Amino acid sequence: MGEDVASVRGVTFRRSAVATALWILTSTAVLLSGLPETVRAAFSGGAIAVTAVVAATSCLLAARRSRGRRRRAWALLAAAGYVGFSGNAVALLTGTTQTGDLAYLGALLIGALALLSFPSSPVRRPQVARMVLDGVVVGGSVLFIAAVAVFPGREVVGPWLSYLIALVLPLVDAVLATLAVFLITRSSRSDFVPLLLVGLSFVLYALADLSYATLGVSTFSLGSAVDLGWITGYAMGGLAARHPGAVGAPPEPRRDESSPVGATVLTFSLFIVAAMVGVATRAGAPWSPVATALWIVILVAVAARQTILVVHNERLRRELEGRVRARTSELRTMTQSTELVLASVADGIYGVDRAGLVTFVNPAAARTLGYSAADLVGHDAHETFHAPGADGVPFPADGCYITEAVRDGLTTSAEEDRYRRADGKDIPVEVTASSLLDGTHVIGAVVVFRDMTQRREVDRLKNEFVSVISHELRTPLTSIHGSLGLLAGGAVGEMTPQAARMVTIALESSKRLARLINDILEVERMEAGVSTIETANHSAHDLVRAAVDQVRGMADTEGVSVRLGEVTGHVHADADRMVQTFTNLLGNAVKFSPPGSEVAVSARPSGAFVEFRVADRGRGIPPDRLEAIFGRFEQVDTTDAREKGGTGLGLAISRSIVERHGGRIWVTSTLGEGSTFHVAVPRAEVVDHLTAGATKTDLIDVRVTKKEMG
Structure with a gap:
């Protein structure tokens, strides 16, 4: 639907452009023909009036189809057109020019408000003032050059009021034309063509008004080529209102605010050119009153522009200095706070x-x-x-x-x-x-x-205390365990069923306590480095097979199957210790797997290591417990010790064994899907190579490989 409307508006604009071109050509042919002056004057007055009404009506229709600031802009341009037409009509009916000139001046001022109402990027008041003054300097310079080069030496004829009004008209026209050009740089692309046509209309008006002022207010009459400026100016304004972009387009990102450098260069370039032309022509003939008045206006505008610019820049400098001081104070406070935190x-x-x-x-x-x-x-x-x-x-x-x-x-x-x-x-x-x-x-x-020095010392004292206590408990525990065994075996005679059950419970508890003490002592020996590690080259398959055989009975009891997958490679390790490690891992996997599930074990070479994997289909381990479970007396859930049994030292012992071999143990897990324990042990081939005369670089390479596996 939107594309259809845009297409219709495009066709309408093209037709309007053709009609406008034909109308301008017709007006040109009539005004440049040899028809009697009275005929040409009558045609010119009617053509200006008709074109003004058509242009104003087109702007009014554009206002009705627009919204927001764009609607206000076109409505003001329509009002300017009707005011200009009214002044022209009064001048024709009364035969005087003062009333018409005042109406034209009012129409131009309304046009200035219209231009400032077009949507554009936000502009500060000093910038608006600078743009207007730039327009005065640019337009005045152009008109001054024309006044001293094209119409030199003209004398003032007729009433001074009419002459002054006629002098102001081309200047205001030029200001509006320049203002329209400056606004183009701050407007969306949809406004480019309409604003360009509006600016062109004011340029044509400025040329016609300049001719009107310099040729003589009292002696001027319609019917000459000068009238083409007014006719074409009105026509361009009406054509601008017929353009598809006049009623607005979908929102676009606005252009960045243009730099004042370009406007400054253009303004002062024309000012310098005007000054040079004025100096060159001053020696030949005195300036006309029009040229003199224009030059005074230009000088005043230049002085005002620079004053506004200096005042604005000074205010911006003070604001910037204030912001810099405030920001510096904030940064200093933040820096002091950061330094205080770091120091604390x-x-x-x-x-x-x-x-x-x-x-x-x-x-x-x-x-x-x-x-x-x-x-x-x-x-x-x-x-x-x-x-x-x-x-x-x-x-x-x-x-x-x-x-x-x-x-x-x-x-x-x-x-x-x-x-x-x-x-x-x-x-x-x-x-x-x-x-x-x-x-x-x-x-x-x-x-x-x-x-960690103090913590290590505390851990050492704690471990030493536990070790001493464990050693001291072993002697009486051995006696207790032996005595309970004798009682259970009937060495003191037959016991009642109730007494036999109590002795059996005590005997099992003593066995569990003995295992706990043995595990504690095993951990202590491992961490102290006094536990013997007798390494040799072994087949990974043989080590895993031995561990699987040891847990087979437990797995059958729990209803869990243990599958031996692909196991390849050779390791340099203590066979008994590695079997102990794999037995711990397989036992935990079986213990925490649901009945009917499967525990899979595999191994393959990976760089300088053989990586073993024990995977179960249990409940999984939370991410925040993946590292903690390798600590002493740590289990995934506090109820596991009571429901599943165990001391919570199996994984701690396994880690100590693996690290004593120069390897690494870790776990990956997904809640609800299961866990996989990984054990990396040095390959036999790598160790043999190092033993045969490896360099320090080889040792470093092995360490790096080990680190990368984590």
């Missing part, structure tokens, strides 16, 4: 740029590392205080969490590391590293670390 945090915080150089350090970080902040800023963080491995081999910068945060945008949380203080002492730390973003672009990283 007990954890160490430092930032690095994309090259890994330290950009800031909070007091806690400098104090923990034994440096001053100035000693660290600008230095490479990894090389300055990241401690090497236990064998003295520095960890590669490419595998560092700082590099990963800057290069890959990865976030590292709660990773254990060792930092080297300025005095050469190594301290254990827990690190969190994240990328520093500027929008979507990584510009660096922020690292938060915590000194």
